[in-house]
Amino acid sequence: MKIATWNVNSLNVRMPHLKQWLAAAQPDIVALQETKLEDAKFPDTEIAALGYRCVFSGQKTYNGVALLARHDMPEDIVTDIPGMDDPQRRILIATIGGLRIANLYVVNGQAVGSEKYAYKLDWLARVTDHLAGEAARHPNLVVLGDFNIAPEDRDVHDPVAWKDQILCSVPEREALRKLLSIGLSDTFRDFHQNDGAFSWWDYRQAAFRRNLGLRIDLVLASHALRPRLAGASIDLEPRRWDRPSDHAPALLELNA
């Protein structure tokens, strides 16, 4: 089965892209970020017609996450971390066909040292605490989404220019390392060791054409799932289409 994450940067604009990509890639589970739609406006009937059930946690203008599942109805939904009073819709956890799936739209953080940066680190710490509990209850755990963190220098087109900048700073990478330490691995790196593999490219400066990107969209899987890991990839095709999202889908393939 195929599990995917894709920051669509407005589902309103990207609905045709999503349709075309679902038909081509045939994923079983899809985590979407930056839907930018309040729940009343989520196109669930249109997506149901494509063969996917969906759950979502959205808001107007900003953020918004959704999970699409081809066979099983997502169950035991979590959209808010206990004790975390946050109006920003950035997290959606559900059980789908025996897997616990946590879809994250991690805070961007704007600039190192800013208020939003402090919020990012606090958000990550709280979410990590919650996911540690999820991992204890659900051995088959997948945590995926837009992490807004490039894990290592080989995930960055120009590590010197990005050194200690937002998405690459040591505290952000340390926060990601802590999340991994609850018992998760970055599945892309279980299969690929090369640099130059990215999932996001700025709209400016023809960054995609020049492959000036970062790998910030990740699929993490628990160690219990290790024997089932069959492949990981980033699908560059939708980034080449007209009026694309600035992110490409990242995928994990699991054996039954």
Next chain:
DNA sequence: ATGGTCGGGAGCCGA
């Protein structure tokens, strides 16, 4: 050449 591009929504903020 000290900017550049998107999306949302009507200013400029967020990424």
